Amino acid sequence: MKIKSIILTALIAIAATSGLFAQNTKNSKTLVMYFSWGGTTEKMAKMISSSNGGELFRIEPTKDYPTSYTPCTEVVKEELDNGIFRQVKKASDFSKYDTIFVGVPVWCHTAPTLMTHFLEENKEALKGKTIIPFCTYQATYRAETLQAIVDATPTASHKEGYGTTNPNQNNVDAWLKKNRSDKMKKLILTLSLALALTMTASAKTLVAYFSFPIDSGKEALDATSGASVTIKNGRHFGNAQFIAMTVADTLGESADLFEIDTGDHYPRDYKKIFNAT
Secondary structure, three states, X not given: OHHHHHHHHHHHHHHHHHHHHHOOOOOOOEEEEEOOOXXXXXXXXXXXXXXXXXXXXXXOEOOOOOOOHHHHHHHHHHHHHHOOOOOEOOOOOHHHOOEEEEEEEOEOOEOOHHHHHHHHHOOOOOOOOEEEEEEEOOOOOHHHHHHHHHHOOOOOEEOOOEEEOOOOHHHHHHHHHHHHHHHHHHHHHHHHHHHHHHXXXXXXXXXXXXXXXXXXXXXXXXXXXXOOEEEEOOEEEXXXXXXXXXXXXXXXXXXXXXXXXXXXXXXXXXXXXXXXX
């Protein structure tokens, strides 16, 4: 009955948690943090927020980047080559969130130093959080950019990121669903392990035995039957009985000892026993 109660509780927990994952709620402890220059990364960030209910937070530099492509590229390359980091106007209160999506455009084959430097400066505040990177790009270097975000947050755990040239809601939802599915699989695996350990811990082992002679005086036995006796603390035990008791003692409280009693006991004389069987 106890095991059935545990299993029922576990199933209820899985069902309840599944509902939480599927729910699109604004009360989610999720932050969708992003930096966007041309608007594409912001578009993707809003899709993520729309799907999972995460709170949007836009990273803004204290000094704006040029609005034209070529001048902006030149500035970005200069900053990257010389280790120049622009500061962020304001930071979010990361303590309110468990999961943080971090999104950027791909700049010069990697994530903008504005974002990576900001993340590195806040590594203590991000400790223990789950970071999920995403990026938008015109050509390639998706993997390098996502990895740059991971490298900038060494104190956090990470889930599979996503990058695209043209974000659309269906693709974003498919990626988010996969991440939720992976989380559910881990939850079920953890729960299954906990159930197995609980059931193992609560399971009883039965040590059943039949032994002859049982707790008798050796003087009542003939020589052959007496060879089947173990003496401990002045008491005489049948060998099978003694082994069963030793096994039960070793297992401790998880074991029950059960003697198979014939009721009509066998003769103590070996020859008579042989004839009786």
